[in-house]
Amino acid sequence: MRKKLLVGNWKMNKTMAETAAFAHASFELLKNANDKNIDIGVTPPYLSLQTLLNINPKLIIGAQNVHHLEKGAYTGEVSIPMLKELGVSWSLVGHSERRTYFNETDASCNLKVLALLENNMTPLYCVGETLQEFEKGVTKEVIKAQIEVGLKGVEDVREVVIAYEPVWSIGTGKNASKEIAEDICAYIRELLRAIYGGNADLVRILYGGSVKPNNIKEYMAMPNIDGALVGGASLSVESYAELINNM
Ligand code: PEP
Numbered sequence: 001m002r003k004k005l006l007v008g009n010w011k012m013n014k015t016m017a018e019t020a021a022f023a024h025a026s027f028e029l030l031k032n033a034n035d036k037n038i039d040i041g042v043t044p045p046y047l048s049l050q051t052l053l054n055i056n057p058k059l060i061i062g063a064q065n066v067h068h069l070e071k072g073a074y075t076g077e078v079s080i081p082m083l084k085e086l087g088v089s090w091s092l093v094g095h096s097e098r099r100t101y102f103n104e105t106d107a108s109c110n111l112k113v114l115a116l117l118e119n120n121m122t123p124l125y126c127v128g129e130t131l132q133e134f135e136k137g138v139t140k141e142v143i144k145a146q147i148e149v150g151l152k153g154v155e156d157v158r159e160v161v162i163a164y165e166p167v168w169s170i171g172t173g174k175n176a177s178k179e180i181a182e183d184i185c186a187y188i189r190e191l192l193r194a195i196y197g198g199n200a201d202l203v204r205i206l207y208g209g210s211v212k213p214n215n216i217k218e219y220m221a222m223p224n225i226d227g228a229l230v231g232g233a234s235l236s237v238e239s240y241a242e243l244i245n246n247m
Contacts, residue, residue: 006040006228049083065078065112123160
């Protein structure tokens with residue numbers, strides 16, 4: 001049985017003061033989530049990680065990106081040992097905004113996934129097709145490459161969480177239908193099963209892309225969708241609370 005998971009990706013939003021306000025309110029969120037047997041977390045900007053860890057370390061607290069090397073001349077980057085020192089144990093990898101604006105590729109994501117796993121951290125690996133790829137009908141080919149290249153060399157896939165986020169649905173209000181989301185999440189599981197056998201059934205696969213309190217339930221009803229990666233609707237405590245209530 002896979003435990004449900006809700007992760008809020010804050011992108012480049014919230015100052016440390018705003019993060020502190022959310023963190024103080026998050027005890028109630030955590031209580032409700034525990035009652036419903038749901039794991040919850042957020043991926044804030046780097047500067048807010050410490051604030052969240054100080055106030056409510058029981059949340060899953062993840063970075064939005066990592067560099068795969070331990071240290072070196074990489075201005076502007078943050079390494080895994082730096083995050084570990086704070087107590088951060090998760091990181092997004094390959095969010096579509098990182099792929100689009102910062103040239104991340106399946107191969108560079110693979111280095112990050114492997115480096116996180118070597119450090120006993122959880123990669124939340126994001127995959128998804130662009131609008132052009134969706135319209136050309138090549139979604140499954142794109143996803144196959146993202147999974148096979150991005151997870152190359154991973155020994156224990158149970159340590160990885162995957163988010164299917166069609167690029168055309170992120171921040172656009174045009175969410176994928178529950179049928180499309182389920183079809184691709186089931187396909188991802190099938191790809192994982194071909195490589196990892198029965199362990200594929202233990203991997204949590206999230207849907208992301210314009211998930212809101214009023215549509216999260218329909219995704220959660222699908223057999224291969226284990227939770228959601230949510231941007232805009234995770235920013236306010238009220239909306240986050242509604243997401244939990246409706247899961
Ligand atoms: C995201 O940032 O991963 C995301 C899915 O954003 P939104 O929910 O705003 O579409």
